[in-house]
Every structure is written in C-alpha cells, then in structure tokens.
Amino acid sequence: xxxxxxxxxxxxxxxxxxxxxxxxxxxxxxxxxxxxxxxxxxxxxxxxxxxxxxxxxxxxxxxxxxxxxxxxxxxxxxxxxxxxxxxxxxxxxxxxxxxxxxxxxxxxxxxxxx
Numbered sequence: 001x002x003x004x005x006x007x008x009x010x011x012x013x014x015x016x017x018x019x020x021x022x023x024x025x026x027x028x029x030x031x032x033x034x035x036x037x038x039x040x041x042x043x044x045x046x047x048x049x050x051x052x053x054x055x056x057x058x059x060x061x062x063x064x065x066x067x068x069x070x071x072x073x074x075x076x077x078x079x080x081x082x083x084x085x086x087x088x089x090x091x092x093x094x095x096x097x098x099x100x101x102x103x104x105x106x107x108x109x110x111x112x113x114x
Contacts, residue, residue, distance in 0.1 A: 026051040026063070026104040033088045034062055034103030036079035043075060047102065050076035054106055062105040066091070069098040 039059065044050050047065050054060040059080045067074030083105055091099040 022108045024055050024106050025109050026054065027107045029062075029085060029103040029105060031088065032085040032103065033101060034064055034079070034083050034085055034105070036062055036083045037081045038077045039080045040078040041075065042078070044073065046072045047074070047076075050074075050078075051104065054078055054104075060106060062103065065102045065104070066099050068093060069100060 040053075042050065042053060044053070047067070050063050050065045053076065054063045057078065060078050061081060062079045062083045064077040064079065065074055066077075085103075089101070091101065093099060
C-alpha cells in the first residue's frame with residue numbers, strides 16, 4: 001500500500017514538472033493581406049470552420065477567409081509553406097458588395113497562453 005501511495009505521488013510530481021504541450025492556434029494578421037501556396041479551397045458556413053480545418057492539418061501554415069458583406073458563409077483558402085504579406089485589398093462582387101478578407105497564420109502556443 002505504501003508503494004502504491006509513493007508511486008502515485010511520484011507520478012503526480014512528474015506530471016507537474018512536465019512542460020505543457022504546445023497547442024496550435026490561429027492568429028489574425030492585422031492590417032495586411034496574406035498569400036501563400038493554396039492547397040485547398042473550401043466553401044464553409046463561417047470563419048471558425050476555416051480555422052478549425054487549418055488547425056487539423058499539419059501542412060497548413062495559414063488561411064485566407066473571404067465573405068461577402070452581410071453573409072457568414074464564405075471561401076476558405078488553406079495555405080501551405082511560407083506566407084507573404086501585402087497591403088490589404090478591398091475586393092467587391094460584380095454587383096458592388098464588399099468582400100471582407102481576413103488572413104490568419106497558424107502559431108504554436110503553450111497551455112499557459114503564451
């Protein structure tokens with residue numbers, strides 16, 4: 001019984017000493033547009049689905065999300081490889097509606113929020 005208690009305490013101490021696992025997250029690129037090698041185009045119901053698709057795929061390094069003004073569904077471009085940044089553009093549909101474009105890159109953070 002003493003051995004089991006000692007083993008349990010040791011396991012708890014080792015878990016506490018182990019650094020937190022690195023978790024990927026999406027970070028919006030403020031004030032810039034993003035480009036890279038597009039490897040998948042997805043029509044999705046909202047931006048969170050786009051981000052989740054990138055987070056699930058190892059080769060995804062970022063996304064470009066476009067949605068017509070007033071809609072929630074849009075086009076998700078999954079990007080791979082190095083990303084490049086450029087000045088934002090203000091695209092419009094043929095009938096003049098604005099298309100809102102958001103670029104995001106996949107970053108790794110620790111469980112402590114850094």
